[in-house]
Amino acid sequence: MPSSVPSVAVVGGGVIGLTVAWTLARRGHRVTVYDPVPARGASWAAAGMLSPAGEAWFGEESLLRLGLASLDRWPATAHDLEADAGWGPELRSEGTLLVAATDDDAGTQARLHALMASAGITHRLLSRREARALEPALHPGMHSVTEVLSDHSVNNRTLVAALLAACARRAVAFVEDTADVMTDTGTATGVRTRRAGRHRRHEVVVVANGVGLADTAGVPGWLRTAVRPVKGEILRVRTDRPALQRTVRADVRGRAVYLVPRADGEVVVGATSVERGYDTAVTAEAVHDLLHDATEVVPELRDATFVEATAGLRPAAPDHVPLVGWTGVDGLLVASGHHRGGILLAPWTADVVAALVAGDEPPAGWDTTDPRRFTGPAGAGLADLQETR
Structure with a gap:
Protein backbone atom coordinates (compact mmCIF):
# COMPACT_ATOMS: atom_id res chain seq x y z
CA MET A 1 0.00 0.00 0.00
CA LEU A 50 -26.29 17.71 19.60
CA SER A 51 -26.40 20.67 21.91
CA PRO A 52 -23.45 23.08 21.79
CA ALA A 53 -25.65 25.94 22.99
CA GLY A 54 -27.27 23.99 25.81
CA GLU A 55 -23.87 22.72 27.01
CA ALA A 56 -22.11 26.08 26.70
CA TRP A 57 -20.52 27.73 29.70
CA PHE A 58 -18.23 30.69 30.38
CA GLY A 59 -14.57 29.79 30.24
CA GLU A 60 -15.27 27.08 27.65
CA GLU A 61 -15.78 29.28 24.60
CA SER A 62 -13.29 27.29 22.52
CA LEU A 63 -15.31 24.14 23.21
CA LEU A 64 -18.47 25.94 22.12
CA ARG A 65 -16.83 26.89 18.82
CA LEU A 66 -15.80 23.27 18.23
CA GLY A 67 -19.34 22.12 19.00
CA LEU A 68 -20.84 24.57 16.54
CA ALA A 69 -18.36 23.52 13.85
CA SER A 70 -19.22 19.85 14.39
CA LEU A 71 -22.96 20.55 14.47
CA ASP A 72 -22.63 22.06 10.99
CA ARG A 73 -21.24 18.71 9.81
CA TRP A 74 -24.06 16.60 11.20
CA PRO A 75 -26.59 16.85 8.33
CA ALA A 76 -24.01 15.63 5.80
CA THR A 77 -22.78 12.97 8.24
CA ALA A 78 -26.33 11.68 8.73
CA HIS A 79 -26.89 11.63 4.95
CA ASP A 80 -23.65 9.77 4.23
CA LEU A 81 -24.25 7.34 7.06
CA GLU A 82 -27.70 6.48 5.73
CA ALA A 83 -26.21 5.95 2.27
CA ASP A 84 -23.64 3.48 3.61
CA ALA A 85 -25.64 1.76 6.35
CA GLY A 86 -29.12 1.79 4.84
CA TRP A 87 -30.53 3.80 7.75
CA GLY A 88 -29.64 7.01 9.51
CA PRO A 89 -29.14 8.14 13.11
CA GLU A 90 -32.65 9.63 13.42
CA LEU A 91 -31.45 13.22 13.27
CA ARG A 92 -34.08 15.50 14.83
CA SER A 93 -33.92 19.19 13.96
CA GLU A 94 -36.95 20.56 15.83
CA GLY A 95 -34.65 22.35 18.27
CA THR A 96 -34.31 22.46 22.04
CA LEU A 97 -36.25 24.20 24.81
CA LEU A 98 -34.35 25.57 27.80
CA VAL A 99 -36.71 25.54 30.77
CA ALA A 100 -36.31 27.24 34.14
CA ALA A 101 -38.60 26.03 36.90
CA THR A 102 -38.03 28.94 39.30
CA ASP A 103 -36.84 32.52 39.31
CA ASP A 104 -33.42 31.39 40.60
CA ASP A 105 -33.20 28.83 37.79
CA ALA A 106 -34.03 31.59 35.31
CA GLY A 107 -31.11 33.59 36.70
CA THR A 108 -28.80 30.68 36.00
CA GLN A 109 -30.10 30.44 32.44
CA ALA A 110 -29.77 34.19 31.90
CA ARG A 111 -26.00 33.77 32.01
CA LEU A 112 -26.30 31.09 29.34
CA HIS A 113 -28.43 33.46 27.24
CA ALA A 114 -25.67 36.05 27.43
CA LEU A 115 -23.08 33.53 26.30
CA MET A 116 -25.27 32.37 23.41
CA ALA A 117 -25.79 35.98 22.34
CA SER A 118 -22.04 36.63 22.37
CA ALA A 119 -21.53 33.55 20.15
CA GLY A 120 -24.24 34.60 17.70
CA ILE A 121 -26.57 31.73 18.63
CA THR A 122 -30.17 32.65 17.96
CA HIS A 123 -32.57 32.03 20.84
CA ARG A 124 -36.03 33.27 21.75
CA LEU A 125 -37.78 33.63 25.09
CA LEU A 126 -41.27 32.19 24.74
CA SER A 127 -44.48 33.21 26.41
CA ARG A 128 -46.25 30.51 28.36
CA ARG A 129 -48.84 30.27 25.60
CA GLU A 130 -46.13 29.87 22.95
CA ALA A 131 -44.31 27.26 25.01
CA ARG A 132 -47.48 25.21 25.56
CA ALA A 133 -48.32 25.49 21.85
CA LEU A 134 -44.95 23.96 20.97
CA GLU A 135 -44.95 21.36 23.76
CA PRO A 136 -48.39 20.88 25.37
CA ALA A 137 -46.99 18.40 27.88
CA LEU A 138 -44.83 21.03 29.60
CA HIS A 139 -45.96 22.02 33.08
CA PRO A 140 -47.75 25.39 32.73
CA GLY A 141 -46.09 26.72 35.87
CA MET A 142 -42.53 26.76 34.53
CA HIS A 143 -40.95 30.16 35.13
CA SER A 144 -39.43 30.63 31.67
CA VAL A 145 -38.92 28.74 28.41
CA THR A 146 -36.33 29.62 25.77
CA GLU A 147 -36.29 28.15 22.26
CA VAL A 148 -32.94 27.29 20.64
CA LEU A 149 -33.60 26.08 17.11
CA SER A 150 -29.99 25.17 16.34
CA ASP A 151 -29.60 22.44 19.00
CA HIS A 152 -30.63 19.01 17.66
CA SER A 153 -30.39 15.33 18.62
CA VAL A 154 -29.83 11.85 17.25
CA ASN A 155 -30.72 8.42 18.58
CA ASN A 156 -27.35 7.31 19.96
CA ARG A 157 -28.16 3.59 19.79
CA ARG A 228 -10.55 10.97 34.10
CA PRO A 229 -13.90 9.13 34.33
CA VAL A 230 -17.07 11.10 35.11
CA LYS A 231 -20.08 8.89 35.76
CA GLY A 232 -23.40 9.77 34.17
CA GLU A 233 -26.55 7.93 35.26
CA ILE A 234 -29.37 7.99 32.73
CA LEU A 235 -32.92 6.66 32.52
CA ARG A 236 -35.27 5.61 29.75
CA VAL A 237 -39.06 5.71 30.03
CA ARG A 238 -41.75 5.08 27.43
CA THR A 239 -45.20 6.51 26.76
CA ASP A 240 -47.97 5.23 24.51
CA ARG A 241 -47.59 8.28 22.30
CA PRO A 242 -44.70 10.74 22.04
CA ALA A 243 -44.80 13.10 25.02
CA LEU A 244 -42.40 15.60 23.46
CA GLN A 245 -41.26 16.68 20.01
CA ARG A 246 -38.19 18.60 21.16
CA THR A 247 -35.36 18.08 23.58
CA VAL A 248 -36.04 19.83 26.87
CA ARG A 249 -33.12 20.93 29.04
CA ALA A 250 -34.37 22.16 32.40
CA ASP A 251 -33.03 23.65 35.60
CA VAL A 252 -35.22 22.55 38.50
CA ARG A 253 -34.34 24.21 41.81
CA GLY A 254 -30.66 24.16 41.03
CA ARG A 255 -30.53 20.69 39.49
CA ALA A 256 -30.14 20.13 35.77
CA VAL A 257 -32.20 17.52 33.93
CA TYR A 258 -32.74 16.83 30.24
CA LEU A 259 -35.45 14.96 28.38
CA VAL A 260 -34.69 13.71 24.87
CA PRO A 261 -37.62 12.25 22.92
CA ARG A 262 -37.59 9.40 20.43
CA ALA A 263 -40.11 8.85 17.67
CA ASP A 264 -41.42 5.62 19.28
CA GLY A 265 -42.47 7.31 22.53
CA GLU A 266 -39.28 6.69 24.48
CA VAL A 267 -37.87 9.60 26.47
CA VAL A 268 -34.25 9.60 27.65
CA VAL A 269 -33.89 11.32 31.02
CA GLY A 270 -30.50 12.35 32.26
CA ALA A 271 -28.04 12.74 33.61
CA THR A 272 -26.02 12.87 36.76
CA SER A 273 -22.38 13.92 36.84
CA VAL A 274 -20.40 12.13 39.54
CA GLU A 275 -16.64 11.61 39.95
CA ARG A 276 -16.21 8.28 41.74
CA GLY A 277 -13.51 6.59 39.74
CA TYR A 278 -14.68 3.70 37.61
CA ASP A 279 -17.90 3.03 39.52
CA THR A 280 -20.81 2.36 37.13
CA ALA A 281 -23.52 1.49 39.66
CA VAL A 282 -26.86 3.26 39.28
CA THR A 283 -27.96 4.67 42.64
CA ALA A 284 -31.47 4.97 44.03
CA GLU A 285 -30.79 8.66 44.70
CA ALA A 286 -30.00 9.31 41.04
CA VAL A 287 -33.13 7.50 39.83
CA HIS A 288 -35.27 9.40 42.35
CA ASP A 289 -33.85 12.83 41.53
CA LEU A 290 -34.01 12.38 37.76
CA LEU A 291 -37.58 11.09 37.81
CA HIS A 292 -38.68 13.76 40.29
CA ASP A 293 -37.30 16.60 38.18
CA ALA A 294 -38.45 15.12 34.87
CA THR A 295 -42.03 14.70 36.05
CA GLU A 296 -42.07 18.20 37.50
CA VAL A 297 -41.24 19.54 34.03
CA VAL A 298 -43.46 17.09 32.09
CA PRO A 299 -46.12 15.79 34.52
CA GLU A 300 -47.56 13.16 32.17
CA LEU A 301 -44.33 11.20 32.46
CA ARG A 302 -45.64 10.00 35.82
CA ASP A 303 -47.70 7.50 33.81
CA ALA A 304 -44.76 6.43 31.63
CA THR A 305 -43.39 2.90 31.73
CA PHE A 306 -39.96 2.68 33.30
CA VAL A 307 -37.66 0.97 30.79
CA GLU A 308 -34.05 1.21 31.90
CA ALA A 309 -31.50 2.77 34.21
CA THR A 310 -27.87 2.68 33.21
CA ALA A 311 -24.59 4.49 33.76
CA GLY A 312 -21.63 5.32 31.57
CA LEU A 313 -18.23 6.86 32.13
CA ARG A 314 -17.57 10.07 30.26
CA PRO A 315 -13.88 10.69 29.48
CA ALA A 316 -13.06 14.19 30.71
CA ALA A 317 -9.89 16.19 30.16
Whole structure:
Protein backbone atom coordinates (compact mmCIF):
# COMPACT_ATOMS: atom_id res chain seq x y z
CA MET A 1 0.00 0.00 0.00
CA PRO A 2 1.38 3.48 -0.82
CA SER A 3 2.74 5.35 2.18
CA SER A 4 0.30 8.21 1.43
CA VAL A 5 -2.58 5.89 2.38
CA PRO A 6 -1.37 4.14 5.54
CA SER A 7 -3.15 1.31 7.26
CA VAL A 8 -4.73 2.46 10.52
CA ALA A 9 -5.55 0.78 13.82
CA VAL A 10 -8.36 2.42 15.79
CA VAL A 11 -8.28 1.39 19.44
CA GLY A 12 -11.82 1.84 20.74
CA GLY A 13 -15.18 1.11 19.16
CA GLY A 14 -17.40 3.80 20.66
CA VAL A 15 -18.96 6.62 18.67
CA ILE A 16 -15.61 8.43 18.32
CA GLY A 17 -13.65 5.37 17.25
CA LEU A 18 -16.35 4.15 14.87
CA THR A 19 -16.79 7.56 13.25
CA VAL A 20 -13.02 7.89 12.83
CA ALA A 21 -12.78 4.39 11.34
CA TRP A 22 -15.69 4.94 8.95
CA THR A 23 -14.35 8.33 7.82
CA LEU A 24 -10.87 6.94 7.20
CA ALA A 25 -12.27 3.95 5.30
CA ARG A 26 -14.33 6.27 3.09
CA ARG A 27 -11.05 7.99 2.22
CA GLY A 28 -9.37 4.79 1.12
CA HIS A 29 -7.52 3.61 4.22
CA ARG A 30 -7.35 0.03 5.45
CA VAL A 31 -8.78 0.28 8.95
CA THR A 32 -9.04 -2.18 11.83
CA VAL A 33 -11.05 -1.39 14.98
CA TYR A 34 -9.98 -3.04 18.25
CA ASP A 35 -12.60 -3.24 20.99
CA PRO A 36 -13.82 -6.18 23.10
CA VAL A 37 -17.45 -5.00 22.80
CA PRO A 38 -17.88 -2.41 20.03
CA ALA A 39 -20.69 0.16 20.19
CA ARG A 40 -21.23 -0.12 23.94
CA GLY A 41 -19.82 1.85 26.86
CA ALA A 42 -20.60 5.56 27.16
CA SER A 43 -21.88 5.69 23.57
CA TRP A 44 -24.61 3.18 24.41
CA ALA A 45 -25.60 4.98 27.61
CA ALA A 46 -25.75 8.46 26.08
CA ALA A 47 -28.79 10.55 25.12
CA GLY A 48 -27.62 11.72 21.68
CA MET A 49 -27.97 15.47 22.16
CA LEU A 50 -26.29 17.71 19.60
CA SER A 51 -26.40 20.67 21.91
CA PRO A 52 -23.45 23.08 21.79
CA ALA A 53 -25.65 25.94 22.99
CA GLY A 54 -27.27 23.99 25.81
CA GLU A 55 -23.87 22.72 27.01
CA ALA A 56 -22.11 26.08 26.70
CA TRP A 57 -20.52 27.73 29.70
CA PHE A 58 -18.23 30.69 30.38
CA GLY A 59 -14.57 29.79 30.24
CA GLU A 60 -15.27 27.08 27.65
CA GLU A 61 -15.78 29.28 24.60
CA SER A 62 -13.29 27.29 22.52
CA LEU A 63 -15.31 24.14 23.21
CA LEU A 64 -18.47 25.94 22.12
CA ARG A 65 -16.83 26.89 18.82
CA LEU A 66 -15.80 23.27 18.23
CA GLY A 67 -19.34 22.12 19.00
CA LEU A 68 -20.84 24.57 16.54
CA ALA A 69 -18.36 23.52 13.85
CA SER A 70 -19.22 19.85 14.39
CA LEU A 71 -22.96 20.55 14.47
CA ASP A 72 -22.63 22.06 10.99
CA ARG A 73 -21.24 18.71 9.81
CA TRP A 74 -24.06 16.60 11.20
CA PRO A 75 -26.59 16.85 8.33
CA ALA A 76 -24.01 15.63 5.80
CA THR A 77 -22.78 12.97 8.24
CA ALA A 78 -26.33 11.68 8.73
CA HIS A 79 -26.89 11.63 4.95
CA ASP A 80 -23.65 9.77 4.23
CA LEU A 81 -24.25 7.34 7.06
CA GLU A 82 -27.70 6.48 5.73
CA ALA A 83 -26.21 5.95 2.27
CA ASP A 84 -23.64 3.48 3.61
CA ALA A 85 -25.64 1.76 6.35
CA GLY A 86 -29.12 1.79 4.84
CA TRP A 87 -30.53 3.80 7.75
CA GLY A 88 -29.64 7.01 9.51
CA PRO A 89 -29.14 8.14 13.11
CA GLU A 90 -32.65 9.63 13.42
CA LEU A 91 -31.45 13.22 13.27
CA ARG A 92 -34.08 15.50 14.83
CA SER A 93 -33.92 19.19 13.96
CA GLU A 94 -36.95 20.56 15.83
CA GLY A 95 -34.65 22.35 18.27
CA THR A 96 -34.31 22.46 22.04
CA LEU A 97 -36.25 24.20 24.81
CA LEU A 98 -34.35 25.57 27.80
CA VAL A 99 -36.71 25.54 30.77
CA ALA A 100 -36.31 27.24 34.14
CA ALA A 101 -38.60 26.03 36.90
CA THR A 102 -38.03 28.94 39.30
CA ASP A 103 -36.84 32.52 39.31
CA ASP A 104 -33.42 31.39 40.60
CA ASP A 105 -33.20 28.83 37.79
CA ALA A 106 -34.03 31.59 35.31
CA GLY A 107 -31.11 33.59 36.70
CA THR A 108 -28.80 30.68 36.00
CA GLN A 109 -30.10 30.44 32.44
CA ALA A 110 -29.77 34.19 31.90
CA ARG A 111 -26.00 33.77 32.01
CA LEU A 112 -26.30 31.09 29.34
CA HIS A 113 -28.43 33.46 27.24
CA ALA A 114 -25.67 36.05 27.43
CA LEU A 115 -23.08 33.53 26.30
CA MET A 116 -25.27 32.37 23.41
CA ALA A 117 -25.79 35.98 22.34
CA SER A 118 -22.04 36.63 22.37
CA ALA A 119 -21.53 33.55 20.15
CA GLY A 120 -24.24 34.60 17.70
CA ILE A 121 -26.57 31.73 18.63
CA THR A 122 -30.17 32.65 17.96
CA HIS A 123 -32.57 32.03 20.84
CA ARG A 124 -36.03 33.27 21.75
CA LEU A 125 -37.78 33.63 25.09
CA LEU A 126 -41.27 32.19 24.74
CA SER A 127 -44.48 33.21 26.41
CA ARG A 128 -46.25 30.51 28.36
CA ARG A 129 -48.84 30.27 25.60
CA GLU A 130 -46.13 29.87 22.95
CA ALA A 131 -44.31 27.26 25.01
CA ARG A 132 -47.48 25.21 25.56
CA ALA A 133 -48.32 25.49 21.85
CA LEU A 134 -44.95 23.96 20.97
CA GLU A 135 -44.95 21.36 23.76
CA PRO A 136 -48.39 20.88 25.37
CA ALA A 137 -46.99 18.40 27.88
CA LEU A 138 -44.83 21.03 29.60
CA HIS A 139 -45.96 22.02 33.08
CA PRO A 140 -47.75 25.39 32.73
CA GLY A 141 -46.09 26.72 35.87
CA MET A 142 -42.53 26.76 34.53
CA HIS A 143 -40.95 30.16 35.13
CA SER A 144 -39.43 30.63 31.67
CA VAL A 145 -38.92 28.74 28.41
CA THR A 146 -36.33 29.62 25.77
CA GLU A 147 -36.29 28.15 22.26
CA VAL A 148 -32.94 27.29 20.64
CA LEU A 149 -33.60 26.08 17.11
CA SER A 150 -29.99 25.17 16.34
CA ASP A 151 -29.60 22.44 19.00
CA HIS A 152 -30.63 19.01 17.66
CA SER A 153 -30.39 15.33 18.62
CA VAL A 154 -29.83 11.85 17.25
CA ASN A 155 -30.72 8.42 18.58
CA ASN A 156 -27.35 7.31 19.96
CA ARG A 157 -28.16 3.59 19.79
CA THR A 158 -29.39 3.80 16.22
CA LEU A 159 -26.29 5.85 15.45
CA VAL A 160 -23.76 3.32 16.69
CA ALA A 161 -25.64 0.47 15.00
CA ALA A 162 -25.54 2.43 11.73
CA LEU A 163 -21.84 3.12 12.19
CA LEU A 164 -21.16 -0.59 12.64
CA ALA A 165 -23.05 -1.35 9.42
CA ALA A 166 -21.38 1.50 7.53
CA CYS A 167 -17.94 0.35 8.67
CA ALA A 168 -18.74 -3.15 7.44
CA ARG A 169 -19.84 -1.72 4.10
CA ARG A 170 -16.48 0.08 3.85
CA ALA A 171 -14.52 -3.10 4.70
CA VAL A 172 -13.40 -1.98 8.15
CA ALA A 173 -12.10 -5.02 10.05
CA PHE A 174 -13.05 -5.65 13.68
CA VAL A 175 -11.00 -7.46 16.31
CA GLU A 176 -13.04 -7.98 19.49
CA ASP A 177 -10.16 -7.70 21.91
CA THR A 178 -8.47 -5.05 24.03
CA ALA A 179 -5.37 -3.62 22.37
CA ASP A 180 -2.23 -1.92 23.63
CA VAL A 181 0.09 0.23 21.53
CA MET A 182 3.39 -1.24 20.33
CA THR A 183 6.33 1.10 19.79
CA ASP A 184 9.90 0.78 18.55
CA THR A 185 12.45 3.58 19.08
CA GLY A 186 9.77 6.24 19.51
CA THR A 187 7.50 5.11 16.68
CA ALA A 188 4.17 3.31 16.91
CA THR A 189 4.38 0.07 14.96
CA GLY A 190 0.88 -1.27 15.61
CA VAL A 191 -0.98 -2.91 18.48
CA ARG A 192 -0.80 -6.02 20.62
CA THR A 193 -4.07 -7.74 21.45
CA ARG A 194 -4.33 -8.81 25.07
CA ARG A 195 -6.32 -12.00 24.78
CA ALA A 196 -4.58 -13.35 21.69
CA GLY A 197 -1.22 -11.75 22.47
CA ARG A 198 -0.69 -10.95 18.81
CA HIS A 199 1.33 -8.03 17.46
CA ARG A 200 -0.61 -6.60 14.51
CA ARG A 201 1.29 -4.06 12.45
CA HIS A 202 -0.19 -0.73 11.37
CA GLU A 203 1.44 2.44 10.14
CA VAL A 204 -0.83 4.68 12.24
CA VAL A 205 -2.55 3.97 15.56
CA VAL A 206 -5.47 6.09 16.79
CA VAL A 207 -6.31 5.63 20.46
CA ALA A 208 -10.02 6.46 20.81
CA ASN A 209 -11.08 4.32 23.75
CA GLY A 210 -12.38 7.01 26.11
CA VAL A 211 -11.61 6.30 29.76
CA GLY A 212 -9.77 3.16 28.63
CA LEU A 213 -6.90 5.46 27.67
CA ALA A 214 -5.57 5.27 31.24
CA ASP A 215 -5.20 1.49 30.94
CA THR A 216 -3.61 1.45 27.48
CA ALA A 217 0.04 0.46 27.49
CA GLY A 218 2.37 2.08 25.01
CA VAL A 219 0.99 5.63 25.15
CA PRO A 220 3.00 8.35 26.93
CA GLY A 221 2.58 8.38 30.68
CA TRP A 222 1.34 11.96 30.80
CA LEU A 223 -1.40 11.07 28.30
CA ARG A 224 -2.62 8.10 30.33
CA THR A 225 -3.35 10.47 33.22
CA ALA A 226 -4.93 13.20 31.10
CA VAL A 227 -8.44 11.72 31.04
CA ARG A 228 -10.55 10.97 34.10
CA PRO A 229 -13.90 9.13 34.33
CA VAL A 230 -17.07 11.10 35.11
CA LYS A 231 -20.08 8.89 35.76
CA GLY A 232 -23.40 9.77 34.17
CA GLU A 233 -26.55 7.93 35.26
CA ILE A 234 -29.37 7.99 32.73
CA LEU A 235 -32.92 6.66 32.52
CA ARG A 236 -35.27 5.61 29.75
CA VAL A 237 -39.06 5.71 30.03
CA ARG A 238 -41.75 5.08 27.43
CA THR A 239 -45.20 6.51 26.76
CA ASP A 240 -47.97 5.23 24.51
CA ARG A 241 -47.59 8.28 22.30
CA PRO A 242 -44.70 10.74 22.04
CA ALA A 243 -44.80 13.10 25.02
CA LEU A 244 -42.40 15.60 23.46
CA GLN A 245 -41.26 16.68 20.01
CA ARG A 246 -38.19 18.60 21.16
CA THR A 247 -35.36 18.08 23.58
CA VAL A 248 -36.04 19.83 26.87
CA ARG A 249 -33.12 20.93 29.04
CA ALA A 250 -34.37 22.16 32.40
CA ASP A 251 -33.03 23.65 35.60
CA VAL A 252 -35.22 22.55 38.50
CA ARG A 253 -34.34 24.21 41.81
CA GLY A 254 -30.66 24.16 41.03
CA ARG A 255 -30.53 20.69 39.49
CA ALA A 256 -30.14 20.13 35.77
CA VAL A 257 -32.20 17.52 33.93
CA TYR A 258 -32.74 16.83 30.24
CA LEU A 259 -35.45 14.96 28.38
CA VAL A 260 -34.69 13.71 24.87
CA PRO A 261 -37.62 12.25 22.92
CA ARG A 262 -37.59 9.40 20.43
CA ALA A 263 -40.11 8.85 17.67
CA ASP A 264 -41.42 5.62 19.28
CA GLY A 265 -42.47 7.31 22.53
CA GLU A 266 -39.28 6.69 24.48
CA VAL A 267 -37.87 9.60 26.47
CA VAL A 268 -34.25 9.60 27.65
CA VAL A 269 -33.89 11.32 31.02
CA GLY A 270 -30.50 12.35 32.26
CA ALA A 271 -28.04 12.74 33.61
CA THR A 272 -26.02 12.87 36.76
CA SER A 273 -22.38 13.92 36.84
CA VAL A 274 -20.40 12.13 39.54
CA GLU A 275 -16.64 11.61 39.95
CA ARG A 276 -16.21 8.28 41.74
CA GLY A 277 -13.51 6.59 39.74
CA TYR A 278 -14.68 3.70 37.61
CA ASP A 279 -17.90 3.03 39.52
CA THR A 280 -20.81 2.36 37.13
CA ALA A 281 -23.52 1.49 39.66
CA VAL A 282 -26.86 3.26 39.28
CA THR A 283 -27.96 4.67 42.64
CA ALA A 284 -31.47 4.97 44.03
CA GLU A 285 -30.79 8.66 44.70
CA ALA A 286 -30.00 9.31 41.04
CA VAL A 287 -33.13 7.50 39.83
CA HIS A 288 -35.27 9.40 42.35
CA ASP A 289 -33.85 12.83 41.53
CA LEU A 290 -34.01 12.38 37.76
CA LEU A 291 -37.58 11.09 37.81
CA HIS A 292 -38.68 13.76 40.29
CA ASP A 293 -37.30 16.60 38.18
CA ALA A 294 -38.45 15.12 34.87
CA THR A 295 -42.03 14.70 36.05
CA GLU A 296 -42.07 18.20 37.50
CA VAL A 297 -41.24 19.54 34.03
CA VAL A 298 -43.46 17.09 32.09
CA PRO A 299 -46.12 15.79 34.52
CA GLU A 300 -47.56 13.16 32.17
CA LEU A 301 -44.33 11.20 32.46
CA ARG A 302 -45.64 10.00 35.82
CA ASP A 303 -47.70 7.50 33.81
CA ALA A 304 -44.76 6.43 31.63
CA THR A 305 -43.39 2.90 31.73
CA PHE A 306 -39.96 2.68 33.30
CA VAL A 307 -37.66 0.97 30.79
CA GLU A 308 -34.05 1.21 31.90
CA ALA A 309 -31.50 2.77 34.21
CA THR A 310 -27.87 2.68 33.21
CA ALA A 311 -24.59 4.49 33.76
CA GLY A 312 -21.63 5.32 31.57
CA LEU A 313 -18.23 6.86 32.13
CA ARG A 314 -17.57 10.07 30.26
CA PRO A 315 -13.88 10.69 29.48
CA ALA A 316 -13.06 14.19 30.71
CA ALA A 317 -9.89 16.19 30.16
CA PRO A 318 -8.78 18.64 32.87
CA ASP A 319 -9.92 21.66 30.82
CA HIS A 320 -12.93 19.80 29.32
CA VAL A 321 -11.51 20.28 25.80
CA PRO A 322 -10.97 16.99 23.93
CA LEU A 323 -7.56 15.52 23.22
CA VAL A 324 -7.38 15.13 19.44
CA GLY A 325 -4.05 15.05 17.63
CA TRP A 326 -0.54 13.70 17.56
CA THR A 327 0.96 12.53 20.84
CA GLY A 328 4.66 13.10 20.29
CA VAL A 329 5.11 9.42 19.41
CA ASP A 330 5.49 9.04 15.66
CA GLY A 331 2.45 7.38 14.12
CA LEU A 332 0.35 7.65 17.31
CA LEU A 333 -2.79 9.80 17.44
CA VAL A 334 -5.29 10.18 20.25
CA ALA A 335 -8.99 11.08 20.09
CA SER A 336 -10.36 11.06 23.62
CA GLY A 337 -11.50 13.33 26.46
CA HIS A 338 -14.77 14.43 24.83
CA HIS A 339 -16.66 14.43 28.15
CA ARG A 340 -20.35 15.26 27.44
CA GLY A 341 -19.73 16.06 23.76
CA GLY A 342 -18.65 12.77 22.22
CA ILE A 343 -21.61 12.35 19.90
CA LEU A 344 -21.77 16.04 19.00
CA LEU A 345 -18.04 16.24 18.26
CA ALA A 346 -17.67 12.92 16.43
CA PRO A 347 -17.81 14.30 12.83
CA TRP A 348 -15.38 17.13 13.57
CA THR A 349 -13.01 14.79 15.41
CA ALA A 350 -13.04 12.31 12.52
CA ASP A 351 -12.25 15.08 10.04
CA VAL A 352 -9.29 16.21 12.15
CA VAL A 353 -7.90 12.69 12.47
CA ALA A 354 -8.38 11.98 8.76
CA ALA A 355 -6.60 15.20 7.81
CA LEU A 356 -3.67 14.50 10.15
CA VAL A 357 -3.29 10.94 8.85
CA ALA A 358 -3.26 12.23 5.28
CA GLY A 359 -0.86 15.07 6.06
CA ASP A 360 -3.47 17.68 5.16
CA GLU A 361 -4.41 20.87 6.99
CA PRO A 362 -7.01 19.96 9.66
CA PRO A 363 -10.21 21.95 10.21
CA ALA A 364 -10.09 25.24 12.07
CA GLY A 365 -9.78 24.92 15.82
CA TRP A 366 -7.80 21.69 15.83
CA ASP A 367 -4.88 23.38 17.58
CA THR A 368 -7.03 23.89 20.69
CA THR A 369 -7.41 20.11 21.02
CA ASP A 370 -3.71 19.29 20.61
CA PRO A 371 -3.00 16.84 23.47
CA ARG A 372 0.56 18.12 23.69
CA ARG A 373 -0.82 21.29 25.31
CA PHE A 374 -0.29 19.42 28.59
CA THR A 375 3.44 18.95 28.03
CA GLY A 376 6.43 21.28 27.79
CA PRO A 377 6.75 24.96 28.73
CA ALA A 378 4.11 26.01 26.18
CA GLY A 379 1.47 23.71 27.67
CA ALA A 380 -1.01 24.55 30.41
CA GLY A 381 0.53 21.95 32.70
CA LEU A 382 -1.54 18.89 33.41
CA ALA A 383 -0.76 18.82 37.12
CA ASP A 384 -1.72 22.49 37.57
CA LEU A 385 -5.02 21.99 35.76
CA GLN A 386 -5.87 18.93 37.78
CA GLU A 387 -5.28 20.87 41.00
CA THR A 388 -7.61 23.69 39.96
CA ARG A 389 -10.57 21.62 38.72
